[in-house]
Amino acid sequence: MIFEKNILCIGAGYVGGPTMAMIAYKCPQYRVTVVDINPERIAQWNSDELPIYEPGLYEVVKASRDRNLFFSTDIEKGIIESEIIFVSVNTPTKTFGVGAGMAADLQYWEKTARQILQCAKTPKIIVEKSTLPVKTALAMERILNSENKGIHFDVLSNPEFLAEGTAIKDLEKPDRVLIGSSLTDSGLKARDELVEIYANWVTTDNIITSNIWSSELSKLVANAFLAQRISSINSISSLCEETDADISEVAHAIGMDCRIGNRFINASVGFGGSCFKKDILNLVYLCRHYGLNEVADYWESVVKINDYQKERFVYNMLTAMFNTLAGKKICLLGFAFKANTGDTRETPAITIAQKLIDENAELVISDPQALKNAKADLKDMGGKISYVEDPYKAASGTHAIAVMTEWDLYKELDYDKIYQSMNKPAFIFDGRNILDHKKLFGIGFNVFPIGKPSMTHFD
Ligand code: UDX
Ligand code: UDX
Secondary structure: OOOOEEEEEEOOOOOHHHHHHHHHHHOOOEEEEEEOOOHHHHHHHOOOOOOOOOOOHHHHHHHHEOOOEEEEOOHHHHHHHOOEEEEOOOOOEOOOOOOOOOOEOOHHHHHHHHHHHHHOOOOEEEEEOOOOOOOHHHHHHHHHOOOOOOOOEEEEEOOOOOOOOOHHHHHHOOOOEEEEEOOOHHHHHHHHHHHHHHOOOOOHHHEEEEEHHHHHHHHHHHHHHHHHHHHHHHHHHHHHHHHOOOHHHHHHHHHOOOOOOOOOOOOOOOOOOOOHHHHHHHHHHHHHHOOOHHHHHHHHHHHHHHHHHHHHHHHHHHHHOOOOOOOOEEEEEOOOOOOOOOOOOOOHHHHHHHHHHHOOOEEEEEOOOOHHHHHHHHOOOOOOEEEOOOHHHHHOOOOEEEEOOOOHHHOOOOHHHHHHHOOOOOEEEEOOOOOOHHHHHHHOOEEEOOOOOOEOOOO
8 A cells, every 4th residue: 555654753652652553543544653672662562462551542553553553673664764753762861961860861862863864865854752852953953964965854843742541532632732843944844744644633723833942842841830730739738737728628719710720730649750850850950051040940849849748748657657667567559650551650659669668667569550660660679568459458467558549449449348457557648639538537547638637546
């Protein structure tokens, strides 16, 4: 079959895989190939056990795989055969040298740009899918045009706004698709070509275009604003605990103001995920680079409050449980950074686990999707840690349960049965405010929600 376009994506991760699967699904007229340096990952994409858990993803992949969606390790061939190349290799926080712990590590991006340059024989449109510091496209254009091969490359920015757990829904009906380009004739032509791809299923009102720097910056700012809402509500949760106000009631009251809105104001043990912290630190680094120290401090405080929320959570556990956790068994219900994913990157559960191990507690970790990742995350932590998927078995014989992830299944457990199997006095620390606290208290638990009065059976 002759395809209208040949699209390549370099990086078969959480972003590249689902995004390309959706393009292939919606556009059978295009050939979409996803390549990755990791052969194991590609083998998983070609199997019935996809490398990531995402509701609805398997169905979308299955409908298009080997029809117009292909997963391969042959990056060179992919580059040669494609006209449009999405790049979604990871851009983690730098761990070395200048900007360590803050700036984005762009080595994989640059390596990929050089490989494209080396292999390309025809003009290409290069699309930044990875989240990058503003002005990266400039560096990319300089690298791509560094050899006089007579081939023209246009670089576009098309940040991905999907959230894990709802990736398929977000891809199918995005709030907006953002495409940034340079404003030259060639840049605008490249931009229109990408608009045409998305217009196969996204209404044109929801496809917005901008200059390339605005697009790069918008991704960082969107994540910073979302994270800032969580830190804002979490900061108030600590005040609620001191004053007997209830954070859910406060959130409801402020959220009904349509200027504020009711989304992303659920108090929690803290935000996690691969993006929020990384992108805010990246923004902070950029601001400092431009001498905007007050602005940098403002955004950095979002991360500081998030760290404080996790510290506070463990401190509350320690003080509630008579100032010692040594030798006590604690069940972490959930390990993923949010429900409906097996992803544990930057999950608050890692920090909580570390702090509990520092207190010499013994941990039982439970999660329906994330135990494999949890084992890898905690393998060097030391201490006594076991992994049990069945929540009843996991909680049995423990002194306390700490809810880390808002999985629906945890709302429906038989807590009477769990209470019977636990050491007494039994404690529940609800890091997601998803449980029926009054009912738990009635069963006999000592209950500690986030941002609400605790309920204990002690005088
Ligand atoms: C993405 C974005 O790319 C990142 O910038 C954004 O902030 C978060 O989402 P994600 O898809 O979550 O990253 O990353 P990951 O799941 O780690 O996938 C990246 C893939 O790129 C991996 O499979 C890795 O093997 C691959 N890769 C990395 C390459 O193929 N080549 C490289 O040189 C480096
Ligand atoms: C985020 C952005 O939402 C998405 O647009 C971007 O492309 C990538 O980063 P993701 O990290 O997958 O997506 O999940 P998100 O739903 O934003 O949740 C992030 C964290 O915030 C999770 O740990 C979640 O539990 C937490 N959260 C979210 C809260 O603690 N309270 C809330 O009200 C909402």
